[in-house]
Amino acid sequence: MTTGRPTRRRPRRRAALVVLALGVVVALLAVAGVAWQFLRPPGPRPLFQLPVACGETWQLGTYPGHDDYDVDLFPKRGEAWGRPVLASSAGTVTVAGINGSLGGRTPDDPDGPRGRGGGYWVKIDHGGRWETQYLHLLEPPLVREGQRVAQGEQIGRVGSTGNSGAPHLHYEQRRGWEKVETWFDGEPSGITHDDTEYTVTRKSNNCAAERP
Ligand SMILES: [Zn+2]
Numbered sequence: 525m526t527t528g529r530p531t532r533r534r535p536r537r538r539a540a541l542v543v544l545a546l547g548v549v550v551a552l553l554a555v556a557g558v559a560w561q562f563l564r565p566p567g568p569r570p571l572f573q574l575p576v577a578c579g580e581t582w583q584l585g586t587y588p589g590h591d592d593y594d595v596d597l598f599p600k601r602g603e604a605w606g607r608p609v610l611a612s613s614a615g616t617v618t619v620a621g622i623n624g625s626l627g628g629r630t631p632d633d634p635d636g637p638r639g640r641g642g643g644y645w646v647k648i649d650h651g652g653r654w655e656t657q658y659l660h661l662l663e664p665p666l667v668r669e670g671q672r673v674a675q676g677e678q679i680g681r682v683g684s685t686g687n688s689g690a691p692h693l694h695y696e697q698r699r700g701w702e703k704v705e706t707w708f709d710g711e712p713s714g715i716t717h718d719d720t721e722y723t724v725t726r727k728s729n730n731c732a733a734e735r736p
Pocket residue numbers: 590594595596693694695
């Protein structure tokens with residue numbers, strides 16, 4: 525015993541199934557795309573430069589309990605406060621904001637209350653799963669999230685916000701999930717462990733912005 529109804533409904537049901545199947549495919553592609561961002565092998569190391577002005581000489585240091593590969597930068601000459609912080613390589617800003625709390629350390633009150641964490645900070649995605657981080661900036665970053673930056677473009681100024689004893693730039697390079705030894709101008713920095721206090725001195729060749 526049949527009626528006309530089921531045959532009339534069938535095309536509508538088929539259309540619904542097609543829409544559902546397409547939805548599932550789109551969802552699976554989205555999940556695969558996100559997974560690929562995290563699982564794909566890292567690309568080659570970008571030619572990172574020191575995140576400070578072309579031609580300046582800075583001291584790169586670490587100390588016990590800092591963290592392997594983390595680098596603190598202090599200028600060899602002149603005040604650290606307010607010195608330009610530059611992008612190590614071209615990329616896209618993924619974070620430009622406050623990490624932890626700012627505290628109250630400023631050029632007028634250098635021994636003010638200490639904040640927590642990184643204070644004003646910036647993260648840049650350089651593609652190929654390479655990333656750099658810049659902490660303890662003096663003021664809100666000069667860039668915003670999603671902004672493309674060129675190598676040597678100024679992203680902020682050196683300060684002492686967050687958990688910082690004195691004005692300096694805390695800097696990291698990451699490949700995928702991991703921090704790695706920082707490289708500058710094609711050479712490793714030598715800052716690889718934090719079981720003792722030590723420094724190296726490097727001159728910035730972050731000069732792309734200076735070239736015509
Ligand atoms: Zn540090």
